[in-house]
Amino acid sequence: MSSRTVRALALAATALLSATALAACGKSDDAASASGEAAALRLGYFPNITHAPALIGVKNGLYQQSLGSTKLEPKTFNAGPAAVEALFSGAVDATYIGPNPAINAWATSKGTAIKIIAGSTSGGAGLVVKDGINTPADLKGKKIATPQLGNTQDVALRHWLKENGLNADQQGGGDVSVLPQDNATALQAFAQGAIDGAWVPEPNLSRMILESKGKLLVNEKDLWPNGQFVTTHLIVKQEFLKKYPATVKKLLQGHLASVKFITTDGAGAQKAANEQLGALSGKPLKDEILASAFKNLSFTNDPIASSLYTSAGHAQGVGLLKPVELKGIYDLGPLNELLKADGQPPVSDAAAS
Known part of the structure; x- marks a missing residue:
């Protein structure tokens, strides 16, 4: 067999392997999309106590436990606009964030980029x-x-x-x-x-x-x-929600588990949140600061929608937001299904309670 023939066979084999791998990858992606499961979930949050459900969910493995085979890839940000930029660029799929950056994301994308899927924190x-x-x-x-x-x-x-x-x-x-x-x-x-x-x-x-x-x-x-006012809530990229609804629901299961942990084990929640803060910043909070911060906050699955609409009015009033129609910014269906299954009352996306 000539060297030219060997090279030709080698090239053909390489091409076949590549085609097979691509086909397998495509089938894998198709299967993942069909089942509503993503291979990975990139979740944004801030190293702030106002994001305690995220701190605890990451630290205690509550998200990963709920996500199963989907790999959690957490990413941290200093403030909402930076998190929104990451979501727009495709660097994250979902993020904990404050109301005004979420409103800006909705307005900038003309209602096509994000959905608010759960509450997280009030006050603080x-x-x-x-x-x-x-x-x-x-x-x-x-x-x-x-x-x-x-x-x-x-x-x-x-x-x-x-x-x-x-x-x-x-x-x-x-x-x-x-x-x-x-x-x-x-x-x-x-x-x-x-x-x-x-x-x-x-x-x-x-x-x-x-x-x-x-x-x-x-x-x-x-x-x-x-x-009561929304300080932090959980948003997801609409494209990700449509493609991987099962993964988003599992994310919400992890979120609910984290909020429940905070409300049932205050001392354990403070410890876990502080350990995660320390891991992120290199220095955990002093006990008195940690206790003071938690005392000033409440953690809830309710997004307190009425305060979001009011915040939008405030942003317009100070020239940081043009008038925007917020109808449709929430998708609380998956959350309410999980709350019902857990015997908890549903939450509302109404402008006024």
Whole structure:
């Protein structure tokens, strides 16, 4: 047999193997799609106590247990807009996120990119300031940080300032200079006196108070009916939901297990969340900060939809969102099926409770 013939046979064999592998891969993908199961689920969340269900679900393996053969690939973000960018680019399939970035994602994609599929957290945010600031008027000429322009706390601060007769533009000008910066930077800046305060989520709110002698000027829950407002909820990419509904349902099973763990074992939940924070940041929270943060939060599967619609109005009012129709932003069907099976009441996507 000539060397040319050997080479030809080798090339033919390689081509056949490649075609077989591609066909097998295609069949595997088709089978996965048909069964509603994905090979992997890329889940975004933040290293904040406001994302405790995610911290605990990852740490204790609750998601992976529910997902079975689908591999969990967790990814962390500092604030909502960055998580939305990752979802748009295909870097994540689902993410825990605040209401305003979810609204922006819905508006930007004209209702085609995301669905809110569960609630997660209420409360746990507010305005911490240095000593000597006692009223809204005292904030004139001051520098106040938020996690990121257009994120949930950024919108909350700008709306509150406007309600109190103060203006703040997106360039850091106006009566109050609003300076979007990541949480770690804001903590350091407040400790050093480079900023006068910050509207932040837990655990940064408690850290600024307990570590840097800040004081709570506004607890955001005091601004909402019954003290309830959505801080964090779970969203999924619509394309992923349509292709892999069974995987999304299993994700929700893991989420429900995590929320239930928090409500039934408070001490264990705090320990697990703190260990995961430590793994992500290299430094767990002090016990007093951890306890303070959890005390300021409630964890719920209810997305508190009425507060989302109100938040959209706030974002429009401060020029960070154009008018948008939010009908259809929720898909709570899979969640309510699981809640019913567990003997829990359904949750609503109504604009007003």
